[in-house]
Amino acid sequence: MQLPIIVIIALMLFILTPCANAGDPGKSVYTQRCMICHGPGGDGKGRVTALPRVAKFGKLFTILPRDFTTGSFKFRTTPTGCLPTDNDLLITIERGIQKAYMPSNAGLTQKELKAVVEYIKTFSSAWQDKPNETVCKPIIVKIPSYVGTHESIAKGEDLWKRKKCWECHGQDGRGDGPKADDLRDNGDNPILAYDFTSCVSKATFSPEKAYLAYTTGLNGTGMPSYQDTLNEHERWHLVSYTMKLMGKLRSIGK
Ligand code: HEC
Numbered sequence: 001m002q003l004p005i006i007v008i009i010a011l012m013l014f015i016l017t018p019c020a021n022a023g024d025p026g027k028s029v030y031t032q033r034c035m036i037c038h039g040p041g042g043d044g045k046g047r048v049t050a051l052p053r054v055a056k057f058g059k060l061f062t063i064l065p066r067d068f069t070t071g072s073f074k075f076r077t078t079p080t081g082c083l084p085t086d087n088d089l090l091i092t093i094e095r096g097i098q099k100a101y102m103p104s105n106a107g108l109t110q111k112e113l114k115a116v117v118e119y120i121k122t123f124s125s126a127w128q129d130k131p132n133e134t135v136c137k138p139i140i141v142k143i144p145s146y147v148g149t150h151e152s153i154a155k156g157e158d159l160w161k162r163k164k165c166w167e168c169h170g171q172d173g174r175g176d177g178p179k180a181d182d183l184r185d186n187g188d189n190p191i192l193a194y195d196f197t198s199c200v201s202k203a204t205f206s207p208e209k210a211y212l213a214y215t216t217g218l219n220g221t222g223m224p225s226y227q228d229t230l231n232e233h234e235r236w237h238l239v240s241y242t243m244k245l246m247g248k249l250r251s252i253g254k
């Protein structure tokens, strides 16, 4: 009996797919949960090409899945220009990025999460080039007790003006500053500055995470690091002011 070709192909796929990934648990997780957006080659060209678009300033802004081949990551505990730690990646993958429509992977075991972290690192040679481990040491974060006080908020507001956060984020933090309609990421794609009144951020929802963003910068977005231009206390004052803009003071008991 001869089987129609379509049945043979279907059978081959059925037999081959599990075997192809059997040796690499990271690849297997990636194929099942990540490839659809981040693409087979990790370059962000998966089958999902139409993530929701936001219309602003008469343009459409698309949220694009990350291209891992560039080795550029936003949410890190390491200084600007550095690669993230394995744990930074693991936390992002486990939590997901709600605002960017990347689902949570809290259902995976730590072993599976670690395996997929290793797997996505194979997409860029940046990991083989070995970053300077002394320079790229994780930043330790301990929130001072003055964060969220009136005095700290006032100092933060002054820094917001002096450091020109408003040029991108707008005077009132609505993401509509004078430079906001012409920002591009490192892939030359139009990018929106964060609107502090939008209720949901990608990673800066706690004072600690906001402090990290101001210290490390968001690589690839044009949002700089302030580690060299603001001292530690000044960065915490900015946290106070921006927690106020986000309406999050109550979450830190203020
Ligand atoms: C529905 C689409 C989608 C799926 C599925 C998805 N992601 Fe993402 N992911 C995104 C988008 C969109 C971004 C870009 C977010 C941004 O830069 O604002 C992203 C960003 C990332 C980042 C970069 C974080 C940083 O610090 O810059 C990592 C790492 C990542 N994804 C890993 C994964 C892994 C691993 C999986 C599977 C377990 C996965 N993603 C599944 C859409 C997806």
Ligand code: HEC
Pocket: 074, 160, 163, 164, 165, 166, 167, 168, 169, 179, 183, 191, 192, 193, 194, 200, 201, 202, 203, 204, 205, 210, 213, 214, 218, 221, 222, 223, 224, 226, 238, 242
């Ligand atoms: C050159 C323009 C520019 C300047 C100046 C700038 N930012 Fe940003 N910022 C951005 C862009 C673009 C994003 C969006 C990144 C993204 O969505 O991936 C962003 C994102 C953020 C986020 C949200 C990140 C998240 O979790 O979603 C915070 C908080 C923030 N900026 C605070 C500040 C503060 C405070 C200053 C001043 C000290 C500042 N920014 C200066 C462009 C800028």
